[in-house]
Amino acid sequence: MRDYHVTQQVSEQSEHQDRLEDSAAMSNIQPATELAQGIFASEPTARRYVLSHCEQDGKLRCPKCDEARVYRLSDERLRCSRCRYTFHELSRRWINVGGLSCLDWLRLLKLFEQELTANRMAPQLGLSYNTVYKAVTTLRFSLLSQALDAKQLLTGAFGLDLGFENGRIGMEKSKERMGSFPVFGLMEKSGWAFVDLLPYMTAETVLHFHFNFKLKLERMGNIVYSDKYKHYDALIFCGDETIPLHIINGRDRQAYVDSLVSGFWRFAQDRLRQYNGVTSRRFPLYLKELEFRYNHRNEELFPLLVSSLCRLVPEYE
Ligand SMILES: [Zn+2]
Helix, strand or coil: CCCCCEECCCCCHHHHCCCCHHHHHHCCCCCHHHHHHCCCCCHHHHHHHHHHHHCECCECCCCCCCCCCEEECCCCCEEECCCCCEECCCCCEHHHCCCCCHHHHHHHHHHHHCCCCHHHHHHHHCCCHHHHHHHHHHHHHHHHCCCCCHHHHHCHHHHHHHCEECCEEECCCCCCCCCCCCCEEEEEECCEEEEEECCCCCHHHHHHHHHHHCCCEEEECCEEEECCECCECEEEEECCCCCCHHHCCCCCCCCHHHHCCCCHHHHHHHHHHHCCCCCCCCHHHHHHHHHHHHHCCCCCHHHHHHHHHCCECCCCC
């Protein structure tokens, strides 16, 4: 059986910063529906709830070939009657990364829903900061894996920069320079936000447009965003000290997105400011999380987060 696990020590101290501190006051609120289901009562009730998000029509399918006919072995494992793959109920799923119990996961998702930082979650969960940080990163990967451009972000050079390789998440801080800084186009249509990876656009190209074609740029720490570009409301990337971000001057006119009083950019900017030390390496994870949160802003996030975490870790050829 193939195991997905998180490697090495977490060292991205810069992401320690608390965000949305006010929301901490909202912790421990559990919607009546979940309380009624009693899913937080014990590990078996939590596991039952988690498994219901792994099943299709009340049955677990083979995580390798999607065959519905699977049978249980005497040691409780399952075996696929088509490809003979032997697996556990949570095999190959994001939730299997990191070794948390189902109950710990559900409690963590509850706090994540309320936008608590890993720092604030850890004492509430009685877990170490590193354990919580790894879990939250895994959850963010699961959210990103649902995006239309997930394959581009999780494979090749982008995947290596993000720390994802062959189904494994690397937690160690890469010593190597980022291959490139992914550039995203932001767009909002009918209340839906779209954060599109623009694979052929580089941070250098955006800076070039700034200098030679007067594309207006604004800077928030290492995060750079632009005025309207083609059909996008803005281009955005997160750089580091290896590119000349200091030459960006925020004078003159306003960038288009800054002229808007509501919508995705307002929602995202407030939160990105709270992410203070977000690294260029993890930036796509945060951006995709914000896209997810915004597009589901009128829904209860908790069951969606459980579903996301129960998805199979994608394997790309
Ligand atoms: Zn199978």
